[in-house]
Amino acid sequence: MKTKVRKALSLLSVILVLTMLVSACTTGVPGGAAEGSATEIEFWTFQDLHVEFYEVMAEKWNEANPDEQINFIPTVYPFDDMHNKLLIAFQSGVGAPDLVDIEIGKYANFLRGDIQLLPLNDVVEPELDNIVKARVDIYSKDGSFYGICFHVGAAVIYYNAELCEAVGIDWENINTWDEYYAAGEAFKAANPDLYWTSVESGDIWHMWPMISSQGSDMLAADGTPTIATPEMAKALEFNKKMVDEGIAVVAPGSPSYHHSEEFYQLMNSGAIASISMPMWYMDRFTDHMPDLSGKMAIAPLPVWEEGQPRSVGMGGTGTSVTAQSENADLVKRFLAFAKLSKEGNIEVWNTMGFDPIRTEVWSLPEVTEAVNKFTDYYVTTPFEVLNQIKDEILPVNVSDALPATLDVMKNSVLNRAYTEDGIDIPAMLEEEQAKIQY
Amino acid sequence: MSLMKRMKSLAYSQKLAPFVFISPFIIVFLLFFIYPVISTVIMSFQRVLPGQTEFIGFTNFKNLFNGDFYKAVTNSVIYTVITIAVLIPVPLILAVFLDSRMMVFKNFFRSVFFIPALVSIVVAGFTFRLIFGEMPTALLNSILANFGIEATKWLGGAAQWTTFLALLLLCCWRWTGVNILYYLSGLQSIPGELYESAAIDGADAFQRLRHITVPLLRPVTIYILTISIYGGMSMFLESFMLFAGNRSPGGSGLTIIGYLYRHGWEQANIGYGSAIGLVMLIVTLGVNVIQLKASGMFKKEG
Secondary structure, X not given: OHHHHHHHHHHHHHHHHHHHHHXXXXXXXXXXXXXXXXXXXXXXXXXXXXXXXXXXXXXXXXXXXXXXXXXXXXXXXXXXXXXXXXHHHHHHOOXXXXXXXXXXXXXHHHHOOOOOEOOOHHHHHHHOOXXXXXXXXXXXXXXXXXXXXXXXXXXXXXXXXXXXXXXXXXXXXXXXXXXHHHHHHHHHHHOOOOEEEEEOOOOOOOOHHHHHOOOOOOEOOOOOEOOOOHHHHHHHHHHHHXXXXXXXXXXXXXXXXXXOHHHHHHHHOOOEEEEEEEHHHHHHHHHHOHHHOOOEEEEOOOEXXXXXXXXXXXXXXXXXXXXXXXXXXXXXXXXHXXXXXXXXXXXXXXXXXXXXXXXXXXXXXXXXXXXXXXXHHEXXXXXXXXXXXXXXXXXXXXXXXXXXXXXXXXXXXXXXXXXXXXXOHHHHHHHHHHHOOO | OHHHHHHHHHHOOOOHHHHHHHHHHHHHHHHXXXXXXXXXXXXXXXXXXXXXXXXXXXXXXXXXXXXXHHHHHHHHHHHHHHHHHHHOHHHHHHHHHHHOOOOOOHHHHHHHHHHHHHOOHHHHHHHHHHHOOOOOOOHHHHHHHOOOOOOOOOOOOOOHHHHHHHHHHHHHHHHHHHHHHHHHHHXXXXXXXXXXXXXXXXXXXXXXXXXXXXXXXXXXXXXXXXXXXXXXXXXXXXXXXXXXXXXXXXXXOOOHHXXXXXXXXXXXXXXXXXXXXXXXXXXXXXXXXXXXXXXXXXXXXX
């Protein structure tokens, strides 16, 4: 009796161990081929908005290509998690999705070693004349294009038109930084408790166009960091002066940038009259600062001297096809359909409010006359501005050194420039440049 | 038949049994600890890129000699020292109170102190971030305003102590209850007769605490000290949540792990990250071995 029980028990444990082993082995294998004939396209991103866009485009693709159905499977991860997971997937050679969004600040990390992304030249090259080339150049290496951007990310300036007009400032006719500064002085004199503008001591969007328009950049053309330049010093000293005089406020929040809850609150309360941010910032206003609806205007940025280019394409996310994709050809064609085609670019504006990279779209009635939350919110039409600065949108230099350079700018340089009393900016820039390790 | 027999004798072998029973631990230890440690050592001498991994000698270690790394180490060390200085005496005293027969609402206070430990650091960090906001409308600033104190930029402000204050408060809020629990269990093992005889000898409450409670709680204290050294040196998530990302003005909230994360992951330099991790392992292990040795934990008992 006793032995029987014992035998049964040992048998049971053996079965248990075996099933565990078997199940451990099988879980590694993915679900197998897709249901029906639809090809699965796995997509990773860090931004919900991008999923919305691709899902619309996947539907359109399936309507247009009945014999090449796709089954679009998006996954949204937090920003860092997604890039880290992708890095591990590439390092180990397994587990990457077919299609992936990589943010520009991280992109250089994925162009090192044996590149695990597929060149997109065959789909990009035929369209080069129709798109803003800088928006694929920033994701290229040695003549191969690896990613396609969502938007131009043109730098513009946002004015709170109501605040400006209350003190008689004609924001439409501010063309140079000197005029901008003079308007700021007048504004501060009339509203001692308010600020003319805000600068970020933990981010670079507000100051990048100020050096680009002078023909400078944070990286030299050969990709080495060049933050210790007279152009950079000029821009930072100009901003520092406005901060010291109370014309500008250092954006609240930690980090101090135009994406903090504190900043949204301050801006929304009508305490700041203008900020310099790229076009993609439009949806931050509509989503986080509802009280400014019907008050905000978009205008071209001021420059140091008239005639200088008034914008620069900043930020961005490149969608790329990974080398681990089993249906690379189809995935590539889908990507081109979503991001390079006319319909795709119209959808970029309609779902996300981004300035599309295909320039012909900017004057299409489908876009300029479309009514959406952005046209309801802003008192100016974004595309009017975009068409004015169309030929002045500068590219930025990108290299392996960008992540490390941005890191020093965001964590140290700008904070020191704007918050340390009596700082010698050129000397500080020399000191910080020496710190950049890449 | 003989095979069955041999199998049977193997299954009931007295010699083999202990190894079988500890094998799950050994396997997990080898697979998830020893193997990663060895590959960290190897990678710390490499430049690791997809498909192009090469040995580069001591370059990664040489790169450690820079201001940011010093800053990260200093921050971690200061944080560790202060958390230990607060999180050992305070929970000890509170535990003594909670253990006392005169205490009322014991269970209530125990739960109140312990509940924060159940809150995830992510949630706690986010809440503290809002409390320590720099706007006059943020919770702490709006309370201080009643006392005529001006709004302060707590996180990453000009003075670094404000950042540390937030980090330390978060840490104390979260861990006091856990340490109290350790001490309470330690207090339960102190025999009551010791206190009685001391009381008969005329020792007052403070003397009993000083000469009975504290010395007899020493094993618990050493345990807490050991895990706090490791916990303090490896602090990362608290700072990450307070600053909504691994960045803080002028590195005011940068820790060793934050530095590792920045270089290993954010800048995709896993070789350098391994070197940082290895240095940290050696330092924490070293400090703990010295500490344990000094407190006599390696001596044979009895």
